Amino acid sequence: MIHYRRDTNKRLDEIHNSKPFSVNNITTGGKAEGTALYFESDIDRLYAIKGITCVEPGLPCLSPTVLHLDKTGCSPGYTRVKQVHIGENNSILNKHLVSEQNEIYVANSFSIFRENAYMLDINGVRITKQEKSGPSAPYGNTSIKYDFVFGFECTCQDLIEKWFNRPRKYEWPGPRLIKHISTLEGHVVPVANKGSKFPLTEWRICFTKAELMLMHSLDECQTKLYILLKLIAKSLLKPLCSEMSSYIMKNIVFWIVETSPNERFSQQSLIDRLVDSLTYLKDCLSSNVLKSYMIAERNLFKGRITEIEKKVTYKEN
Known part of the structure; x- marks a missing residue:
């Protein structure tokens, strides 16, 4: 479909x-x-x-x-x-x-x-x-x-x-x-x-x-990873921070897929990769830096997430 x-x-x-x-x-x-x-x-x-x-x-x-x-x-x-x-x-x-x-x-x-x-x-x-x-x-x-x-x-x-x-x-x-x-x-x-x-x-x-x-x-596992991240962003994270969009999740998936060997993506490892992605998001929130995948000089978090939003999103994550 x-x-x-x-x-x-x-x-x-x-x-x-x-x-x-x-x-x-x-x-x-x-x-x-x-x-x-x-x-x-x-x-x-x-x-x-x-x-x-x-x-x-x-x-x-x-x-x-x-x-x-x-x-x-x-x-x-x-x-x-x-x-x-x-x-x-x-x-x-x-x-x-x-x-x-x-x-x-x-x-x-x-x-x-x-x-x-x-x-x-x-x-x-x-x-x-x-x-x-x-x-x-x-x-x-x-x-x-x-x-x-x-x-x-x-x-x-x-x-x-x-x-x-x-x-x-x-x-x-x-x-x-x-x-x-x-x-x-x-x-x-x-x-x-x-x-x-x-x-x-x-x-x-x-x-x-x-x-x-x-x-x-993206292969089937990687696409499912993106769909899961979108669901988490929409239902859990966006009510806490409006910047937690599907575009943010897309960039996280791109970085995770580029920096991981292909054999790490399988139906059996989907939840493990989801944990990796959320951990990566947590690290980005901590540093207040999420690089745009296509333009790495651009920080998608710069000036967009308040300290309060960062703390509550980090805690929820």
Whole structure:
């Protein structure tokens, strides 16, 4: 069923992206992973705006609209996106441009949705705008919630090269998967890091497609480990600390799988690996550091967990 749900959501994306819409749809989160039922959790979608590409200064780019990544002074894993050339069909950017330090940047208030708009979901049911959370524009009703995130495709070679060249002691990810992931584009999404110097113009760099490929490469035991961690986070940890999300658990699984020999993962050892993962989480809470798997310089816990939340979550864990 996990593989069926993955294939179904992939096919839905392909149908959407075959039509002349202004965005490419990338289903993310539990739906794309195949680990969540339809009404079990939010439906997460990344809308990548067509015709806009962010690149490092000096790199050639044939996109109709070109933006430059400016990571100077930004938090690790974050950037500002600077205006270089805006094509005729992307005038929507003009109302989101702001001046900062004598340069023109795209504000992280960017959205293509009209204020107070409503939509119909795939079932023909009306969904309305909800309170904003992080980079997402949530829409929903009493039955279902969608998290829509707008982003621009980006090429961030320095970060992907660091991930590619990172020493690995064991066999995951395999060489072919590492090479394939290194060719995938990343995205920037509109949210600043907490405490950022640039709260209005900082964007987060993410490698959504890479993370999906890594999730799909996990074996049965590793996938079950992730599902168990998600259940524990949702039922036990999130009521104590709002940051205990499935994304945190995903990064923990990635680190556990990369730093463990493959033979340690089996149906008989599943609970042992669950204990390892919770111990790893406990150590991360103690040090207040959980490295992002794709961008190790980015600390997923920095400025996000209070001392009280850390203590109660650590105790529960």
